[in-house]
Amino acid sequence: MIREMTKEDFAAFWPCFESVIKAQETYAFDPEMNFEAAYQLWCATPLKAFVFVEGGQVLGSYYIRANGMGPSNHICNCGYMVTEAAQGKGIARQLCEHSQQIAIELGFEAMQFNSVVSTNTVAVKLWQKLGYQIIGTIPRAYRHKQLGYVDSYIMHKQLQV
């Protein structure tokens, strides 16, 4: 089930979130960010945040926010995370499909990912399968903990005209 995220949900999700940012392989978030700062960033500041819940467990989450202001506020941005134990079960795909529906309901016309780490091939392939295109490559955009400097992709999908 996918539903809006509460602060309690974020607390349950925090161990996953913390391990993702500490790994420094996928997200351009401060790896030392504390719970409250992470909650603000993921849940409070965005327009909405959702969780994927199964058997009372939070297995994944995403947020949605406007990617630009004023004359660019018709493009949204989302971020997705799935717990390590729940990976490979299609949850990221379900979250992304849900977010596209929510984006349309909120009146957004397109979705943009500003920093998909190029070495995160599972994510890149999934977004491509779901209709997102690489519209730009930022050279040396991400200091990957294992691989050093790697490029990031900007990905984009038109949702409605």
Place this chain on the structure above:
Amino acid sequence: MIREMTKEDFAAFWPCFESVIKAQETYAFDPEMNFEAAYQLWCATPLKAFVFVEGGQVLGSYYIRANGMGPSNHICNCGYMVTEAAQGKGIARQLCEHSQQIAIELGFEAMQFNSVVSTNTVAVKLWQKLGYQIIGTIPRAYRHKQLGYVDSYIMHKQLQV
């Protein structure tokens, strides 16, 4: 002379800022933004903001901020504005060259512009002349007040390795 911007400077610059955002031709800022919100966005939230002053008049300004967090915080972002009366005098170029020096002093390795409106050819050509490359095109990214939907460019320059 280029020096750090005070709130008084921003007040002097506000008529220019307001007319730029109301025109909805170049900046993805809310055209109805008030003085205080604009001050926060341009001066208070960024790392630094500067003004170009000549004969006691504020003729231009720029801000510099990190474009990403954590493993991407080595790339900065800047925004530049020059008053209409002072355009064509090379002030934008001076501001941009100054910002590259400041970026290096602050330890940034590259600079990225996230939304250069493609129809703003004066800006696009100037940034290209100063070594910035178009690394991506966002389709229909900007609702131009005169032209309707137009693309935006993502531009990037490596400053140091």
